[in-house]
Amino acid sequence: MKKIFFSAGVAALMILGSCGNSATESDSADSTAGTQADTAAVTPEAAAEGTQVAVANLQLTSDSTKNIGTAxxxxxxxxxIRMDLEINMQERADSNVAVHFHEHGDCGMKGENSHGHWNPTKAEHGEWGSAAFHSGDIGNIKLDASGHGTKSVTTDLWSTDPGDKEIIGRAVIVHGGTDDYKSQPSGNSGPRVGCGVITKL
Structure with missing residues (x-):
């Protein structure tokens, strides 16, 4: 009888040991798979999109707690330098808004503290890429039925380093009207409805 109990105890111990080993192997396999997946997820893609060096978060000039986009x-x-600009303004849906860089990075007084257009070359106001335009004359952006619009500009007229081309500390102003690209000095673009300061990362 003692031998029977002894044999049963040994068998039970072997079964428990076997179960424990299976669980450990399973956890280890899951952990390894998870690590491989995580590594694959964070592998950077080879793309010529450049390195982000600055950002401007845009808010309504009438309510600085409301974000309306980013540059x-x-x-x-x-x-x-390439700028990717995105605007979301439901209240301006199905219309144009004009965007310019302004001299000072101060959005106070409903954007008026940003002063006039940033114009280091002392050129006349005009459409980007025309015979004469300010270095910050981004121009009109068409907003869709949901108030969403984007624009991308690539240029050697801007820099994030100190000097005449430096955009750091400038204001990005969103105007409530359409830039006619003719009227001086700002294209008769309407009130300053949005503002953000270009900040170096």
Missing amino acids: KFYKLTDGK
């Missing part, structure tokens, strides 16, 4: 700035391998 993200990337430095490309050739030294140029």
Whole structure:
């Protein structure tokens, strides 16, 4: 009888040991799979999109707690700067808004503290890429039925380094009207409804 109990005890211990080993192997396999998946997820893609070097978060000038978009700035391998601008303004749906860089990074007094257009070349106001335009004359952006619009600009007229081309500390102003690209000095673009300061990352 003692031998029977002894044999049963040994068998039970072997079964428990076997179960424990299976669980450990399963956890280890899951952990390894998770690590491999995480590593794959964070592997950077090879793309010529540049490195983000600055950002401007845009708010309503009438309510600085309401975000209406962002301007993200990337430095490309050739030294140029690309701005990817996105605006979301339901209240301006199905209309144009004009966007310009202004001299001072101060959105106070409903954007008036940003003063006039940033114009380091002392040129006349005009459409981007025309015979004469300010370095910050971004121009009109068409907003869709939901108030969403985007624009991308790539140029060597901007820099994040100190100097005449420096955009850091400038204001990005969103106007409530359409830029006619003719009227001086600001294209008769309407009130300053949005504002954000370009900040270096």
